Amino acid sequence: MIRLPRILTSGWLAAVGAAALFGVLMSAPTAHAVPLTCGQTVTTSVVLDADLLNCPGDGLVVAAHGITIDLAGHTIDGVGLGVGIRNNGFDNTTVTDGAGTPGVVQEFDHGVLLDPGTSGTLVEGLTLQLNEIAGVELNNADVNNRVQDNLITQQAQRGVTLIGGSSGNVIADNTITFNQGEGVFVENSASNRLEGNLIADSGDAGLVLEGASGNTLLTNTVTNNSDGAIVLQYASNDNLVQGNTSSLNSDAGLTVSESTGNRLLSNTLQNSGDSGILLQDAHGSTVTGNDVSGNPGGIELSYSNNNLIRSNIANDGNGDAITLEGSLGNTLELNQANNNNGRGIYVSGEAASGAGNRLIGNTANANSGDGIAVSKAVHTLQGNIARDNNAWGIYADSGNIDAGGNRASGNGESAQCTGVVCTP
Template sequence: MIRLSRALSSGWFAAVGATALISLSTPAQAAQAAHAVQLSCGQTVTTSVVLDADLLDCPGDGLIVGSGGITIDINGHAVDGVGLGIGIRNDGFDDVTITNSSSTPAGVQEFDHGVQLNPGTLRNVVEELTIQSNEFSGVELDSASNNQVRDNLIERQAQRGVAIIAGASDNVIVDNTITTNQGEGVFVQNSVDNRLEGNQITGSGDTGLILEGSSRNTLLTNTLGDSSDGAIVLQLGSNDNLVQSNSFARNADAGLTVSDSTGNRILSNALQGSGDSGIVLQSSHGSTVTGNDVSGNTGGIELSYSDNNLIRSNIANDTTGDGISLSHSLNNYLELNQANGNSSRGIYVDGEAAPGAGNQLIRNTTNANQGDGIHVSKATHTIQGNTARDNDSWGIFADPGNVDGGSNLAGGNAESAQCTGVVCTP
């Protein structure tokens, strides 16, 4: 991507704080302005404008929104700073559009924040911009609601690509390319009911996308890859979020980690090539994990100290560890999962449960693993209707005290007895 630099406008404005020519217009008349005025870096904009030249080396803010219902069209130019202030700042004016109508990239760069929508800002649109090389964030929504950030290139911030903080709600972050930011690609903190959809989030120096204390958000059809940490993290009371149909690849830590959070829905995601397990639940309860493909990771699905979760119809094949593992986790329901061809066990359950508090292992398929197909240590868990064939150890190994629910199938396993602790038929 071509970086918009001071060289774009050599011969126009070389001095710090030089003025830029802007045309006054309504959005529908942007190309047919009746007259023009001169605006300086840091000036407040109160009517619709179309930039006719770059704003360079702004010593503080670039442009400040001063009225609702206007359009600021960067028109293929640069709003450029010296590492201070805000590129384009809105302190509470509604129905503002910040856009680029030109086919030439329009850059907002080298400020503390590229675009900042502050408390009370409603129904703004930030679109078609190249937002790069800012210090703290490319786009920050600070207690701002019902805004759209769409179709932007947000790259190379020293910290975060997009920050949604302080109770920001009902915002839509859609179809952006958010890449090579040194912190998180997207950081959501104490904010609810936001929608992040169709974004490409790659090369983050920290987690690709993190929710912290944030509930009822929707993460849909995003692509996340090559993060120096995990792809997505939900933590510290991030409850009742929907994570659906996202793709994860080549992240240094787990694909998706949920910690100290409840009631999340993790549906139909594809998570491959993680440095840890595909999906990890830590002290997280009441979640639904269904239809995910976590094949080809260090581990598949991993639960620790996590209770009352539904783990159904996932594919956890060909990992370098266990396909599905539960440690000190109670009242989880594992049904119709595939855990085949793993370098350790297909399904592993560790930790004792009081009667009635055990995990339910129902109709799972665990074939061709290098350890046991299913290994359940301690009691009291229910094992029913599972299939375990061609494993390099036991088909099913269950310690005494577990519940044999019947209808388990096993054959071709290395241990001639096929199963212990439950009855298996061929």
């Protein structure tokens, strides 16, 4: 059965080409149940009528445009070599399962491999397990391939990989679990959409972009992975990461390193082994509307410049809520940093005039340390609120800029603030 794809935004359609998108909806030739053998090239639509077991190389090889391979509840099984279902560049094909029990592709190097030039292919409703390199791999696959509603589990390495310039594809609504490497790995590939996937229990990070720009990561759930939940690194620029949820990962909820211009919006990143959001040598990003409560640290910037950190919630953490180290030209605005076991907001590192950070309208209440602490100079503080912290409400070294409107009361230090003037 060919399932209609989710309606995508007009901007994303323009990026991949509307004509290519609707190619997957073309009527495929009628599929018939036929006997097949391991390694067979398939040139017409087929329905498997039996399992293919112990295939010594490839399972099946797509060899025509516009055909459907229906596993019909059967298993394609290998001996640890080759590819379960290989597509060497044929378009508008479908690999699916029309039976009540999902078909299984297992014990190959790759479960499904879409090679260079493949476009408009749908991989749907399968169980891909116990393969060596990846359950599904797109290698320089063209636009509008769609991998959806599959169980991708227990690969010796990665669950899903997009590499070699695989651009304009959709990975949606899959369950990607118990893979020994990364759950999803995207390298040197752009304008892909990863949406609504459950990525859990990986032996490495959950979802990794490496040298991958302009991708959309939307409403994925990333949990209980052995490294970070979501990682953008090595010139992964201008990506949108929105509405994702992470918890119980061994490292940070969301890490951006050596990358620029990313948008991190409205994610819920909690109970991580490290900070909720970590920016390392990451510049020009927008970090707004995220909930990073309940982590060892909330939002951490290290040598990261010209970022907007706005309207985030960083409460109930085990350390400092928001920290900036050696980071310049950032705007921290309207964030909540309350009830943490460290400081609410901490800024360290000296800035030349005009290069400092701006702290505007933040709330830092009931923290175990200072509400807001700003060392060195020259940073700007305006309209912040700091109440009921165990130490200073606001502590600012001399030379910082008091732009007025800061308020403090009920803090452990009777003077409430130093380096800026605070009213109750």
